[in-house]
Structure formats: C-alpha cells, structure tokens
Amino acid sequence: EDQVTQSPEALRLQEGESSSLNCSYTVSGLRGLFWYRQDPGKGPEFLFTLYSAGEEKEKERLKATLTKKESFLHITAPKPEDSATYLCAVQAEGGKLIFGQGTELSVKP
Amino acid sequence: DTAVSQTPKYLVTQMGNDKSIKCEQNLGHDTMYWYKQDSKKFLKIMFSYNNKELIINETVPNRFSPKSPDKAHLNLHINSLELGDSAVYFCASSAGLAVPFFGPGTRLTVL
Numbered sequence: 731e732d733q734v735t736q737s738p739e740a741l742r743l744q745e746g747e748s749s750s751l752n753c754s755y756t757v758s759g760l761r762g763l764f765w766y767r768q769d770p771g772k773g774p775e776f777l778f779t780l781y782s783a784g785e786e787k788e789k790e791r792l793k794a795t796l797t798k799k800e801s802f803l804h805i806t807a808p809k810p811e812d813s814a815t816y817l818c819a820v821q822a823e824g825g826k827l828i829f830g831q832g833t834e835l836s837v838k839p
Numbered sequence: 840d841t842a843v844s845q846t847p848k849y850l851v852t853q854m855g856n857d858k859s860i861k862c863e864q865n866l867g868h869d870t871m872y873w874y875k876q877d878s879k880k881f882l883k884i885m886f887s888y889n890n891k892e893l894i895i896n897e898t899v900p901n902r903f904s905p906k907s908p909d910k911a912h913l914n915l916h917i918n919s920l921e922l923g924d925s926a927v928y929f930c931a932s933s934a935g936l937a938v939p940f941f942g943p944g945t946r947l948t949v950l
Contacts, residue, residue, distance in 0.1 A: 771944075832881075
C-alpha cells in the first residue's frame with residue numbers, strides 16, 4: 731500500500747536555527763515527490779517536485795533532497811515567516827497525490 | 840489573477856441538507872481534483888477528472904457526486920449531509936500529471 735509518513739509532527743525553532751524535515755514513503759512506482767507549504771486557512775502552495783533519487787531543488791532558505799526511500803526538506807537560517815505546515819506527497823497512479831500528515835513548523839524570533 | 844477559485848469559502852449547514860461547492864480554474868489545465876482535509880490536516884483525494892471524464896473515484900460515499908460541466912469547472916454536490924462530512928474541501932487542477940495547484944479551500948461545518 732502506498733504510504734507517506736512525515737516527521738516530526740511539529741518542530742519549533744529559533745530564528746536562524748537550521749533543521750530538516752523528513753518524509754518517508756513507500757509507493758509502487760514513484761512518479762514524483764512534491765513538497766507544499768500550507769498557511770492557516772489557505773490551500774497548499776507548491777514548493778518543489780523531485781523525480782529521481784539524488785535530485786535536489788533549492789528555493790531561498792529551503793532545499794529539498796530525494797533518496798529511494800525518503801525526502802528531506804532542509805531549512806537554513808529560518809525566519810518567522812517560514813512558519814507554516816509543510817506537506818509532502820508522492821504521486822501515484824492516475825496522478826493522485828498521497829499526502830503525509832504534515833510537519834507544523836514554528837520559527838520564533 | 841490566474842488561479843484555482845472555490846465558492847463558498849465557508850459553508851455552515853444542518854445535518855440532512857444538500858449542498859454544493861463550486862470550483863473554477865483559469866490555468867488552462869485539463870485535470871481537476873477534489874481533496875478532503877480532516878481535522879488532523881490530513882489531505883486525501885476524493886475524485887479526479889480529466890477533460891470532463893472521471894478518472895479517479897476513491898472510496899467516497901455515494902452522497903458525494905462531482906460534476907464537470909467543462910474542463911475549467913469541477914463542482915461537488917453533497918446529499919444528506921452528516922456530521923462526519925465536516926472538513927475543509929480543496930479543489931486542485933493540473934496539466935495532465937504535472938504538479939497540482941490548489942484552491943483556497945471550503946470549510947464545511949455540519950451541525
């Protein structure tokens with residue numbers, strides 16, 4: 731069964747304190763792994779797509795990496811505006827996304 | 840603005856009522872989805888349409904019926920609403936199997 735597990739469920743950081751979020755997955759035939767950011771009361775906002783092991787993508791303070799079993803979202807020197815829930819999803823047959831439960835990130839000044 | 844839009848943003852109704860949520864996208868995408876986000880923020884796909892044809896229909900009660908009048912619209916009609924239907928419903932669209940873009944969500948509360 732296709733499954734996505736994110737850890738930790740919640741992460742509290744001080745501004746400037748770098749860390750990583752984990753996304754472990756099992757899927758029959760990975761078509762793509764997606765990272766989204768979701769702010770309270772809003773829809774998920776697309777961040778990155780990764781397609782093959784070894785691939786990396788960067789955007790400002792965020793860097794996503796992919797292995798055959800997991801993906802990491804590295805946050806370097808975070809700022810309070812990076813506070814949000816980060817969602818990981820794998821794309822399965824038919825294009826449907828299977829989401830993890832998310833990591834709620836809080837960055838304090 | 841190019842985007843995925845949903846109406847209404849909030850929907851409060853009594854058990855047993857029938858309600859609809861509308862979704863429109865002006866991104867020129869050919870595939871549209873409905874996702875449900877529960878109280879634990881877990882997002883799960885309900886339906887997917889490609890060029891107005893149903894291609895994904897997850898295990899969803901028959902009370903939920905999607906309708907796609909054209910490629911840019913995907914509406915969700917819910918009959919005989921139950922307490923457990925309370926959730927946030929997100930519409931999304933994509934160009935084929937490319938990355939889906941999500942709408943702002945509709946928070947449904949069933950009393």
